Amino acid sequence: MVRANVNSPFRKAPATHAAHAGSKRPSAARLRLTVLTAAAMAAVALSATTPSHAGEVEVLHWWTSGGEARAAQALRDMITAQGDTWKDYAVAGGGGDNALTALKTRVVSGQPPTAAQIKGPQIQEWGAEGVLANIDAIATDGNWNAVLPPAIASIMKYQGHYVAAPINVHRVNWLWVNPAMLAQAGATVPTTMASFFEAADKLKAAGMLPLAHGGDPMQDATLFESVALGVGGVDFYRKAFIELDAATLSGPTMVAVFDAMQRIKGYIDKGSPGRDWNLGTVMVMNGKAAMQFMGDWAKGEFTAAGKVAGTDYLCVPAPGTAGAFTYNIDSLAMFTQSSPQARSSQAHLATAVMSPEFQTVFNLNKGSIPARIDVPLDRFDACAQQSSADLRAASSAQTLIPSFSHKMAMSPAVEGGIVDVVSRFMHSSLSPKAAAAQLAAAVKAS
Ligand code: GAL
Numbered sequence: 001m002v003r004a005n006v007n008s009p010f011r012k013a014p015a016t017h018a019a020h021a022g023s024k025r026p027s028a029a030r031l032r033l034t035v036l037t038a039a040a041m042a043a044v045a046l047s048a049t050t051p052s053h054a055g056e057v058e059v060l061h062w063w064t065s066g067g068e069a070r071a072a073q074a075l076r077d078m079i080t081a082q083g084d085t086w087k088d089y090a091v092a093g094g095g096g097d098n099a100l101t102a103l104k105t106r107v108v109s110g111q112p113p114t115a116a117q118i119k120g121p122q123i124q125e126w127g128a129e130g131v132l133a134n135i136d137a138i139a140t141d142g143n144w145n146a147v148l149p150p151a152i153a154s155i156m157k158y159q160g161h162y163v164a165a166p167i168n169v170h171r172v173n174w175l176w177v178n179p180a181m182l183a184q185a186g187a188t189v190p191t192t193m194a195s196f197f198e199a200a201d202k203l204k205a206a207g208m209l210p211l212a213h214g215g216d217p218m219q220d221a222t223l224f225e226s227v228a229l230g231v232g233g234v235d236f237y238r239k240a241f242i243e244l245d246a247a248t249l250s251g252p253t254m255v256a257v258f259d260a261m262q263r264i265k266g267y268i269d270k271g272s273p274g275r276d277w278n279l280g281t282v283m284v285m286n287g288k289a290a291m292q293f294m295g296d297w298a299k300g301e302f303t304a305a306g307k308v309a310g311t312d313y314l315c316v317p318a319p320g321t322a323g324a325f326t327y328n329i330d331s332l333a334m335f336t337q338s339s340p341q342a343r344s345s346q347a348h349l350a351t352a353v354m355s356p357e358f359q360t361v362f363n364l365n366k367g368s369i370p371a372r373i374d375v376p377l378d379r380f381d382a383c384a385q386q387s388s389a390d391l392r393a394a395s396s397a398q399t400l401i402p403s404f405s406h407k408m409a410m411s412p413a414v415e416g417g418i419v420d421v422v423s424r425f426m427h428s429s430l431s432p433k434a435a436a437a438q439l440a441a442a443v444k445a446s
Contacts, residue, residue, distance in 0.1 A: 059116070061117040064092040075352070082352065120155060123333050163334060170406070172327070222293060231256050244414065251436070296387060303367065
């Protein structure tokens with residue numbers, strides 16, 4: 001039997017989140033103002049309408065692609081099998097910006113869902129609003145402290161109390177490859193940025209599209225994050241995106257990262273702007289593009305289409321990042337509920353999410369690996385096995401780093417500033433040097 005991700009790498013993960021979460025929080029202040037202004041409204045509204053009424057579980061998420069929807073269905077099935085009613089609150093848009101905007105509106109109007117997909121430092125921000133429920137009793141019953149790596153458990157807690165349940169660990173620094181296309185172009189699977197450019201040039205010369213990319217801010221940032229890690233390495237990534245060091249953000253290595261991004265623009269088709277990430281994955285699947293930089297939710301698409309890892313497609317670390325692991329943890333934060341019935345349905349939800357059965361079925365479909373350390377991985381494919389092994393190795397090597405493009409590393413305000421610059425660079429003729437300078441300025445201003 002393949003052992004699960006016991007001795008989880010997160011046991012040794014550097015405590016970057018907690019330290020960083022509160023360091024730059026203008027958006028939290030803004031959010032607080034709006035929510036507090038609405039607090040009185042909310043009290044009245046709650047007595048009049050409760051969207052999550054008796055026995056109903058309403059979950060806000062953005063799992064709308066083929067693989068994601070199959071994963072979400074696993075949650076819905078578990079909830080309905082327990083006798084609760086599922087109310088789907090899906091807001092499309094990769095990366096979740098649309099969903100989080102919708103969530104703010106709902107909470108401000110006093111109608112929070114039972115739970116919402118909120119991740120990383122944002123859990124602290126919502127916790128500070130006073131709108132999240134303390135679910136310590138459920139966590140104690142389920143022995144969460146023992147089955148979760150401490151670093152994941154601490155992300156789920158606000159002021160020492162559990163307010164969210166973790167679902168998985170996604171790896172972001174992956175490259176998805178169509179091996180037949182590479183073979184046809186006489187290219188080898190890239191392991192470094194230099195060999196990536198070589199392969200891309202060969203593909204282009206053979207008349208094939210090297211890269212599937214959708215020009216939206218989430219995808220631009222996901223690509224940029226992996227390229228930055230590939231060009232600059234882990235220490236550079238930490239200095240730039242965890243420590244937010246101004247000299248690093250505007251320095252020569254960052255200029256080199258934007259130089260690489262500039263070159264990558266030449267491997268992307270004209271249809272890229274506005275294309276959803278999952279349609280990019282379909283392009284790799286169907287031989288329309290040879291590679292895609294994307295987190296392993298892309299694997300959910302391959303799985304949903306019946307494709308087999310290692311044969312139909314390859315998952316390899318993004319070029320130049322093999323020793324590192326950028327993590328992205330999905331979690332459901334629980335909102336305070338007014339009625340005992342709604343609280344009891346919420347407890348069912350939190351318990352279900354942390355069950356080994358759910359963490360298996362959901363993640364088989366989602367492309368990620370379970371957050372629990374005691375879930376056997378023998379039903380998982382080669383990419384998941386590699387993810388788990390690489391997570392462990394990266395933890396020991398201190399190369400486990402939070403993905404900023406998926407809201408794990410910094411406050412939303414800082415992240416927004418960085419993503420704006422990256423996206424502007426991708427969709428204009430801004431020079432690499434100017435982009436690096438703008439990056440530092442955006443972080444300073446946020
Ligand atoms: C990530 C999220 C994943 C997946 C992806 C694409 O931020 O953690 O669960 O949904 O966005 O939308």
